[in-house]
Amino acid sequence: MTDALVCQDLTKRFDHHLAVDSISLTIARGEAYGLLGPNGAGKTTTISMLSGLLRPDAGSVHVAGHALAQDPRAAKARIGYVPQEIALYPELTGRENLRYFGRLYGLARRALQYRIAEVLDLVGLTGRADDKVGDYSGGMQRRINIGAALLHEPTLLILDEPTVGVDPQSRNAILEGVDELVAGGMSLLYTSHYMEEVERVCQRVGIIDKGRLVAEGTKRELVSRLGTSDRVELVLDGDLTAAADKLRAVAGVTEAVPTGTSSLRLLAEGSRHLLPTFIGAVEGVATITGVEITEPDLEAAFLHLTGSTLRD
Template identity: 60%
Template sequence: MAVRMDVTPALRCRGLRRRYGDLIAVDGVSFEIALGETYGLLGPNGAGKTTVISMVAGVLRADAGEVSVAGQPMTPRTPAVKARIGYVPQDVALYPDLSGRENLRFFARLYGLSRAEARSRVAEVLETIGLAERARDPVGEYSGGMKRRLNIGVGLLHQPRLLILDEPTVGVDPQSRNAILASVEALATGGMAVLYTTHYMEEAQRLCDRVGVIDNGRLVAEGTVRELTALVGEHDRVVLAADGDLPAAAEKLRTVAGVREVSVGAGRLELLCGDGRAALPEILACLASAGVAVRSVELREPDLEAVFLHLTGKSLRD
């Protein structure tokens, strides 16, 4: 894990707000990222992560609030500030008829690199993302994982101070996902500030120095993983796959000693308990008396999933 060192944050967001018609997509979001720090925005789909990212990257204008990059105010019309940011959108944003090298060269030139600089950086990035041997092939012929790697590569071309990654592992096979996570870790170690959005709790725990938990457009908590898990009081999480009247069973479970919170999902129950192992026999007995058939039981140590459940009353996958 990298350590915050610079006094001027690589990114500072203050009171960001964005509305789409009647829907408030982002409501007063504020956070900072230091150089060398990886900051995760953790939240379910539709929580407002991509809208925050789009405002930070200058793609969207904020209705209210401000963004500054390395102390410089950022708006969609400030090219010099934009040049400090590497942006990797959630979709694979590449031109399929062009080769990998042509895609990289196009964006390198767009980011102001000279012809010679572009040639050199493109070669370096191709090596970094492991696509040097396929550089001449049209991107349309790449696998999903290769496209994802190239998608990230575009964001690295101009050696930005801040790299924004919007759910870069969505739809990626486990091997490619691991490679992507490893490369993000390496970038942060190299001193780059990283803003990383995900709804995968494991990724946030592995990569992020600090995590902001976002739900319904609002940042509901922020801190290191340790600080956040402390919020739920070091509680265990019991996940049960079950059949039957689960909402009724949840009501009964709330009366069981040691059970703090219960949430109901599709064919499953999630419980926060002070001591999961101790409470498990009584939980199972309660479910049996409620006529619920339990198919599997999983006991988990405190994690960000539990934090999210604790803070929002719902699962990250809801």
């Protein structure tokens, strides 16, 4: 079976600005792929090209084996695109909006009615189907926004920041729905500013920065680039420089740096087991009054790879 998405050397330039620089990525059938990047990294441009809204300057996109450039109808028919904004008619009901998109994708009348009912059930809006979308809450609008992309049962669902501006309860409902889709075998391309969403939903993650895909892999693979050291923040009373020297001598500690007038940052392997050793090592020069241990995570990997946090 062909991959859900194969894109090779995708490139887009706006005047003198290289927005996307030779990005290649593959999403297997049934795989959920997260695309992370700071603002202006090229995510939206990449998604626009993958969904056929923007013509690339170079490179190719294949959706379920269909070339987007040569056979756009077949390729687009296999994509469900959920834009970041609520792209629905607020004056129409949820059902009418779904009917519009279903007709746009050529669903026959009976099949359309059936699918509308299924999708309304999936997004939990059967009871509000005949209310105007403009009267929905933000979370409900987000859910029907996703539902409109599911009517034609796409091979690949592209979700661009699907939980922006929703309350935690609605966000959870959306993520549960997405989990359900992935469990059902749908392929997913997911972008978000929320690292924990990507960690929860996606099996593989690509990190995009300045138009380039700087890293790609599973969460474990990306985090392993940082090594296996934990980051330990110590709060101390006493001589920080002397304490740092003594801590550097502890086996397993690779770095000990003062970060303020009363704090030190360590990089250490197995730091939880070394805490008594740390306390003993600084005895006589300082007293440890507080400890915070951070295990390696995707956020740290992202920071390491791009030099900025995701919400910068």
